[in-house]
Amino acid sequence: MTVMDTPRTGARGSDFAKLSRRIAQAGLLDKRPGYYAVRIGLVAGLFAGSWAVFAAIGDSWWQLPIAALLAVAFAQVTLLAHDLAHGQISRSRRTSRIAGLVAGNLAVGLSYGWWMDKHTRHHANPNHEDHDPDVSPDILVWSEKQAGHSRGIARFIGRRQAFLFFPLLTLEGINLKVSSFRALRRPSLKGRGLEGALLSAHVLAYLGAVFLVLPLPKALLFLVVHQACYGVYLGCTFAPNHKGMPVLTAEDELDYLRRQVLTSRNVRGGRLINTALGGLNFQIEHHLFPNMPTANLRKAQPIVREYCESLGVAYVECGLIESWRQALRHLHEVGRPLREVRT
Known part of the structure; x- marks a missing residue:
């Protein structure tokens, strides 16, 4: 399936407005304070x-399973x-920002302001190779065009990126922290002083707790297990949503509804999948x-x-394992030009 196989904009520009009215009439845009009170309580408890x-465990090798458990807790706080x-919990931007700084910067060491800006740009242009920061050619390449222009480590990794994808995810937690501190240098980041203070407080408290309780070898291994599990968890949560779906270019002229639906994928599953992925398995609805x-x-x-079916717009959903398979297959295919280059 390619984006060019779908209807263009024009007379269909009001399609989203019609859907939005149906959703609003069903009361599905109303806040759910009770749900979030329970969820926040459970996550905070975890x-x-x-x-x-x-x-309580102290100096013991049993801390390694706790490192994995703590990675789950960090991921749920991140979700x-x-x-x-997104303003899903509170209508007040001030309340959302304060809570976001506590959850992001202080609890897990992720700059709330930096990530919010990055994620907003992703939502505006999902899977667009020129405008979506989530598919910018950094370490991995997401399109054959990016592969053709890749240099250095991206070119080297791109040849086998499908096989390296999950190993690289073990570094994602560290990457988010490094990116968060780098963002503090941007004048455009609101409240850089507060964000920096909270990020620093997180790092000091996090490392202080680990090294206070555990001797150096166990502490280092604890940090490796925790950060690796945290990165893989986040990667396995976000990768199924868009990876392997059509990558847009400047030539693709799609209305809002098609831009969001055609680049997103839902993941089937019951309550366990819903909880583990923080509801992001309903990615199409979330993007709309x-x-x-x-x-x-x-x-x-x-x-x-x-x-979507009434409009003839492809609505894609599959199981979790299949979503990963599609994402890896896409990575392998776009890396093909790099494997075919003679060295």
Whole structure:
């Protein structure tokens, strides 16, 4: 499937407005304070409980499973920060920002302001090779055009990037922290002083706790396991959403509805998948209505799917393992030109 196989804009420019009215009439854009109160309580309990168990166990190799458990807690806090950034939890921007700084900067060491800016640009142009920061050619290449222009480490890794994808995810947690501190140099980042203070407080508290409880060898291994599991968890949460879906270029002229639906993929699953992925398995609905509370995405799905089918717009969904397979296959295919180059 290619983007060019789908209808263009024009008379269909009001398609999203019609869908939006249906969604609003169903009350699916209304806030869900009760749901988020329970979810925040559970995630906060998991986060605090993981650290409490860490402190109680002390100097022991049993800390390695706790490192994995803490990675799950960090990922769930990150998913809550994601919902805060979209205004899903509170209508107040000030409240969302304060809570986002606590969850992102202080709790997990992720710059809320930097990530919010990056993610907003992603939502505006999902899977666009020129405008979406999530498919910019950094370490990996996401299109044959990017492969052709790649240099250095991206060119080297691009040849076997499908096989290296999961190993590279083990570094994603560190990459997010490094990117967060780098963002502090940008004058455009709002409240750089506060963001920097909270990020520094996180690093000092995090490393201080680990090295206070564990001797050096165990502490270092704990950090490796924790950050690796955290990075893989986040990667496995976000990768199924768009990787392997059509990559847009400047030649693709699509309206809002088609731009969001055709570049997104839903992941089938029950309550476990919904919880593990923070509701992002309903990626199509989330991209169409970013401020919709996570709990309402499942209810919106049949409305959106039926509407897309009535328009002849492809609505893609598959299982979690299949979504990873499609993403890896795409990475392998776009890296083909690099493997065919004679060296």
